[in-house]
Amino acid sequence: MRQLFLQGLMVVGVLSSAGLVVAADASPKSDKEMKPYTQKIDHTEVTFDMVPIPGGEFLMGSPKTEAGRADDEGPQHKVKIEPFWMGKHEVTWEEFELWSLLMDAKLRKFQEIAPTPLDKRADAVTKPTPPYTDMSFGMGKDGGYPAICMTQHAAKKYCEWLSAKTGIYYRLPTEAEWEYACRAGTTTPYSFGDVSKIDDYAWHAGNSAVDGEKKYHPVGKKKPNPWGLFDMHGNVAEWVQDRYEPEFYAKFPADKTTVFPLCLADEEYPRVARGGSWMFEPDKARSATRLGSDPEWKEQDPQLPKSAWYMTDALFVGFRIVRPLQVPSDDERKNLRLDAVVPKDVKERVTLED
Amino acid sequence: MDHSTESSRRDFLKTSSVAALGTAAIANFGLNSSVYASGDDTIKVGLIGCGGRGTGAATQALSTNGNVKLTAVGDAFEDAARNVLNGIKGGLKDKADRVQVSPDKIFTGFDAYQKVIDSGVDLVLLATPPGFRPIHFEYAVKAGKNIFMEKPVAVDAPGVRQVLEANKIAKQKKLKVGVGLQRHHQAPYLEAIKRIHDGAIGEILAMRVYWNGGGVWDPRITRAQAKSEMEYQMRNWYYYNWLCGDHICEQHIHNLDVGNWVKNAYPVKANGMGGRQVRIDKKYGEIYDHHYVEFEYKDGSRMYSQCRHIPNTWNSVSEFVHGTKGSANPGGQVFPTGGEAYRFSGNSKDPYQVEHDDLAAAIRQGLEYNEADNGAYSSMTSILGRMCTYSGKEITWDTAINSNISLMPKNFSFDADPPVMPREDGSYPIAVPGLTKVV
Numbered sequence: 001m002r003q004l005f006l007q008g009l010m011v012v013g014v015l016s017s018a019g020l021v022v023a024a025d026a027s028p029k030s031d032k033e034m035k036p037y038t039q040k041i042d043h044t045e046v047t048f049d050m051v052p053i054p055g056g057e058f059l060m061g062s063p064k065t066e067a068g069r070a071d072d073e074g075p076q077h078k079v080k081i082e083p084f085w086m087g088k089h090e091v092t093w094e095e096f097e098l099w100s101l102l103m104d105a106k107l108r109k110f111q112e113i114a115p116t117p118l119d120k121r122a123d124a125v126t127k128p129t130p131p132y133t134d135m136s137f138g139m140g141k142d143g144g145y146p147a148i149c150m151t152q153h154a155a156k157k158y159c160e161w162l163s164a165k166t167g168i169y170y171r172l173p174t175e176a177e178w179e180y181a182c183r184a185g186t187t188t189p190y191s192f193g194d195v196s197k198i199d200d201y202a203w204h205a206g207n208s209a210v211d212g213e214k215k216y217h218p219v220g221k222k223k224p225n226p227w228g229l230f231d232m233h234g235n236v237a238e239w240v241q242d243r244y245e246p247e248f249y250a251k252f253p254a255d256k257t258t259v260f261p262l263c264l265a266d267e268e269y270p271r272v273a274r275g276g277s278w279m280f281e282p283d284k285a286r287s288a289t290r291l292g293s294d295p296e297w298k299e300q301d302p303q304l305p306k307s308a309w310y311m312t313d314a315l316f317v318g319f320r321i322v323r324p325l326q327v328p329s330d331d332e333r334k335n336l337r338l339d340a341v342v343p344k345d346v347k348e349r350v351t352l353e354d
Numbered sequence: 355m356d357h358s359t360e361s362s363r364r365d366f367l368k369t370s371s372v373a374a375l376g377t378a379a380i381a382n383f384g385l386n387s388s389v390y391a392s393g394d395d396t397i398k399v400g401l402i403g404c405g406g407r408g409t410g411a412a413t414q415a416l417s418t419n420g421n422v423k424l425t426a427v428g429d430a431f432e433d434a435a436r437n438v439l440n441g442i443k444g445g446l447k448d449k450a451d452r453v454q455v456s457p458d459k460i461f462t463g464f465d466a467y468q469k470v471i472d473s474g475v476d477l478v479l480l481a482t483p484p485g486f487r488p489i490h491f492e493y494a495v496k497a498g499k500n501i502f503m504e505k506p507v508a509v510d511a512p513g514v515r516q517v518l519e520a521n522k523i524a525k526q527k528k529l530k531v532g533v534g535l536q537r538h539h540q541a542p543y544l545e546a547i548k549r550i551h552d553g554a555i556g557e558i559l560a561m562r563v564y565w566n567g568g569g570v571w572d573p574r575i576t577r578a579q580a581k582s583e584m585e586y587q588m589r590n591w592y593y594y595n596w597l598c599g600d601h602i603c604e605q606h607i608h609n610l611d612v613g614n615w616v617k618n619a620y621p622v623k624a625n626g627m628g629g630r631q632v633r634i635d636k637k638y639g640e641i642y643d644h645h646y647v648e649f650e651y652k653d654g655s656r657m658y659s660q661c662r663h664i665p666n667t668w669n670s671v672s673e674f675v676h677g678t679k680g681s682a683n684p685g686g687q688v689f690p691t692g693g694e695a696y697r698f699s700g701n702s703k704d705p706y707q708v709e710h711d712d713l714a715a716a717i718r719q720g721l722e723y724n725e726a727d728n729g730a731y732s733s734m735t736s737i738l739g740r741m742c743t744y745s746g747k748e749i750t751w752d753t754a755i756n757s758n759i760s761l762m763p764k765n766f767s768f769d770a771d772p773p774v775m776p777r778e779d780g781s782y783p784i785a786v787p788g789l790t791k792v793v
Binding site for chain 1: 406407409410413441442444445565566567568569570571572665666668669670671672687695697704705706
């Protein structure tokens with residue numbers, strides 16, 4: 001894959017309108033060979049499922065006629081997506097805390113298991129300081145609940161740890177990859193059509209309450225989208241790679257197909273989270289809805305500088321992971337900020353290993 | 355026991371919650387110009403304790419309405435005192451010009467607090483590790499300063515008594531004193547507890563309060579990196595009782611304080627158990643990793659309290675109330691039996707900011723505002739809990755608050771020995787129930 005830098009902010013390759021592939025070296029192995037698989041995390045009982053997402057083209061954004069549409073969802077533009085696997089579910093607390101609470105290392109020590117070379121690599125990945133308070137805020141942890149209240153930086157650092165631990169490259173999806181996977185070939189407001197069927201597919205503000213209190217739910221309890229992905233609409237919003245720029249879509253040529261659009265992020269805010277949540281109304285869970293992060297998401301962090309790891313007030317944000325078929329080069333990972341890079345003006349406080 | 359009479363408690367709680375509701379409903383007594391050292395309406399703020407919470411508190415104090423500026427800072431450590439200004443400016447963003455600290459007003463060492471207080475400020479923020487709080491509070495009161503102090507306000511009974519004594523003078527001088535128990539300034543708590551006090555769930559039988567989490571920051575430096583044992587413990591203060599009071603005091607006080615607030619009273623006795631089961635490395639000093647305490651109030655009602663610092667266990671930071679006619683979560687929900695549930699649905703502003711807005715408004719308008727007695731009694735509640743878990747004994751409030759066991763060092767300098775010294779292998783003595791003397 002070849003990228004061109006535009007304005008130092010975004011990275012695109014461009015297909016001509018005649019369909020000639022400019023990026024000549026973009027020759028991934030056939031996505032026909034891609035199969036769903038279950039990733040086991042060594043020395044733990046934790047597994048997660050990955051679903052193959054075939055490469056293809058789609059129209060990103062929403063038409064002006066779509067109910068509930070916001071201006072940042074247009075103009076619609078054609079995007080070409082390379083094949084990848086995507087997490088069937090949002091990342092759960094069971095998965096996330098293997099990294100964030102050092103549970104992987106602790107469980108290994110408890111079971112008196114000697115670390116493998118992969119374990120040693122994973123142990124070397126930075127871990128956050130423990131959270132000041134219960135970051136599930138009483139909504140449930142054990143039993144497949146989605147991890148929440150992490151910064152995008154923490155989500156990316158988890159991916160770095162998971163890659164080290166499994167030996168397989170995982171990262172956050174780009175905003176375009178996320179919408180492509182969410183739409184799953186559909187062009188309607190939701191991957192299941194219009195809002196009338198939303199209760200079959202999504203947890204949102206109107207149906208998430210238990211005993212009168214709105215809350216998140218265990219992943220995978222509603223119907224999946226056409227490509228087998230659960231909770232793309234609702235439950236928790238999902239971090240993606242991109243910086244939030246409301247006019248980003250206007251930067252692409254209307255008559256050409258953009259390859260791998262990505263709005264590079266260096267500042268901490270705003271960054272994009274997709275898919276709506278248990279706290280938001282259904283129109284915020286549409287395939288095209290974009291949400292930019294804000295310093296208010298950690299307003300009640302009592303410390304200054306505020307934590308690099310936790311969003312104390314963002315009980316609606318989580319993430320899911322992808323695995324690109326074509327593993328990016330070290331240069332691509334660095335130049336595209338695909339892995340965790342400490343945002344400008346943010347200070348990491350970390351837990352040191354013994 | 356005049357320091358804990360029901361009437362003074364009630365008066366205090368009333369004052370506190372009125373102030374917390376803001377100034378709109380309260381008569382404006384006019385500008386009390388004598389509170390401003392500079393003679394105009396600028397509140398000059400001094401910060402004592404330049405860690406993460408001090409930086410946050412200063413930023414919030416400087417984000418209140420009206421003219422306010424930071425003119426002095428102090429910390430035992432020079433690096434902390436020097437680094438704090440940029441942190442505060444960063445937090446203030448477009449109001450960064452409210453930081454006006456000249457180089458000669460950056461004070462360091464164990465006596466930095468005196469220099470900040472004596473530097474001509476109107477309001478001091480006390481945000482060091484809590485062990486120092488009684489000393490700093492007393493000095494600030496004697497100097498006639500308005501005060502915001504973080505919780506807890508003491509780590510032992512002599513410290514609690516020192517705060518209560520000093521606060522008598524503060525009240526005579528009509529000093530404004532805020533304490534960082536910010537739930538008192540959080541709309542969902544104010545609304546729910548008002549309903550509980552109005553009888554929505556009948557008489558209170560029992561309360562459950564929790565701060566079960568994974569723990570806090572790891573020790574920041576190794577012994578090899580420290581120039582002395584005093585520096586080692588000060589840098590890693592959370593793990594030493596003379597500085598921190600154990601996490602039942604440092605964190606769980608928030609939930610215990612809510613229980614006291616709901617009851618409009620403080621416990622008369624308690625018993626408990628606790629220990630140190632997972633966080634056992636010697637670098638973790640002397641504190642426990644779990645405590646369970648049953649507090650009993652004068653009317654026989656109980657507060658069941660859990661606090662735990664063990665990762666990957668059941669986490670909860672919350673309070674629950676059970677009454678004769680229903681139950682409540684004082685964080686914003688009230689459930690009368692057979693009646694209509696109340697759930698807070700308004701706008702809840704950042705309570706860390708609101709507590710400073712309320713204090714600043716009281717200073718500017720000359721309103722009665724003093725949260726120190728409640729801060730001291732709720733600190734004492736948490737100390738009583740620690741006394742019970744460390745000893746395994748049932749202990750009365752009166753015995754506890756009159757204890758003469760002081761945890762504090764005799765001398766304050768980086769060359770002096772802290773009150774708890776390590777053994778040859780670097781480990782510290784840990785409290786043993788049945789053996790350890792706590793009162």
